[in-house]
Amino acid sequence: MAAHAFPSxxxxxxxxxxxxxxxLPGEIEHIHWLSKLEPELRERATADLRVAxxxxxxxxxxxxxxxxxWFGVIDGLLKMSNDSASMAMPITFTxxxxxxxxxxxxxxxxxxxxxxxQALRNSVVAGMPVATFHWLLDRSIGFNRFVMNQLNxxxxxxxxxxxxxxxxxxxxxVARSLAALxxxxxYPGVGDMLRITQQELGYLVGLSRxxxxxxxxxxxxxxxxVVAYGGLRVPDLEKLRHYTA
DNA sequence: TCATTAAATTGTT
DNA sequence: AACAATTTAATGA
Numbered sequence: 001m002a003a004h005a006f007p008s009x010x011x012x013x014x015x016x017x018x019x020x021x022x023x024l025p026g027e028i029e030h031i032h033w034l035s036k037l038e039p040e041l042r043e044r045a046t047a048d049l050r051v052a053x054x055x056x057x058x059x060x061x062x063x064x065x066x067x068x069x070w071f072g073v074i075d076g077l078l079k080m081s082n083d084s085a086s087m088a089m090p091i092t093f094t095x096x097x098x099x100x101x102x103x104x105x106x107x108x109x110x111x112x113x114x115x116x117x118q119a120l121r122n123s124v125v126a127g128m129p130v131a132t133f134h135w136l137l138d139r140s141i142g143f144n145r146f147v148m149n150q151l152n153x154x155x156x157x158x159x160x161x162x163x164x165x166x167x168x169x170x171x172x173x174v175a176r177s178l179a180a181l182x183x184x185x186x187y188p189g190v191g192d193m194l195r196i197t198q199q200e201l202g203y204l205v206g207l208s209r210x211x212x213x214x215x216x217x218x219x220x221x222x223x224x225x226v227v228a229y230g231g232l233r234v235p236d237l238e239k240l241r242h243y244t245a
Numbered sequence: 246t247c248a249t250t251a252a253a254t255t256g257t258t
Numbered sequence: 259a260a261c262a263a264t265t266t267a268a269t270g271a
Contacts (some may be wrong), residue, residue, distance in 0.1 A: 197253085197254060197255090198254075198255070199254080199255095209254095209255090210256090210257085210258095210259095213255070213256065213257085217256090227255095229253095229254065229255075229264080229265050229266075230253080230254065230255095230265080230266080
């Protein structure tokens with residue numbers, strides 16, 4: 001179980017560094033909240049957004065660092081956890097998939113990050129500076145509505161995460177974690193096919209790849225998922241969410 | 246476009 | 259943890 005060794009690169013945040021670039025036209029449509037902004041505000045928002053590639057194992061946020069960016073996943077998969085530094089057992093809060101944005105709670109309170117964000121694979125991540133974040137909060141009704149909704153949905157997800165932790169049956173843990181990744185509001189970019197390897201899912205749920213493979217086979221037999229090479233489909237999210245072994 | 250090869254991912258022990 | 263089988267991605271004719 002201690003073998004969760006990543007090819008551990010631990011460079012500082014990539015988004016602010018010279019490794020970041022501006023937004024590409026094709027990426028704008030993947031940022032759903034932009035369409036909720038008033039047109040005159042959207043201009044600055046898009047101009048201030050930075051995009052960077054992050055390698056597997058790389059950390060975007062570290063516990064205790066001052067919150068400086070609001071992050072969003074353009075493509076790839078991240079893991080939100082509390083692990084390493086602290087005394088407690090490593091706990092994965094959630095995975096963050098395409099279309100997911102996070103860090104708003106930290107920025108709102110002008111606090112330090114309370115979790116680590118680590119890339120599980122090569123990912124493309126967008127970052128909005130804290131100044132722009134507050135600038136939009138002060139001006140845009142649509143943005144406020146989005147952030148509020150985001151906070152609410154994530155609260156629900158964290159409550160669900162606590163329940164997942166209590167589940168002992170691996171198949172059920174995998175089922176619930178997958179259901180969380182298919183959350184249509186938090187991760188609108190996922191679509192019906194989630195790209196995730198069984199190894200990545202193992203890191204996320206805290207199981208071996210072998211056990212994940214076994215769980216996926218069971219879940220497929222139960223008809224709640226369809227396994228494919230390098231990913232899977234969920235025909236009925238509610239059935240997956242309520243799966244019992 | 247097709248065939249070949251390397252790399253990634255899965256299935257199984 | 260190791261290994262074989264399968265699928266995808268990359269390469270060059």
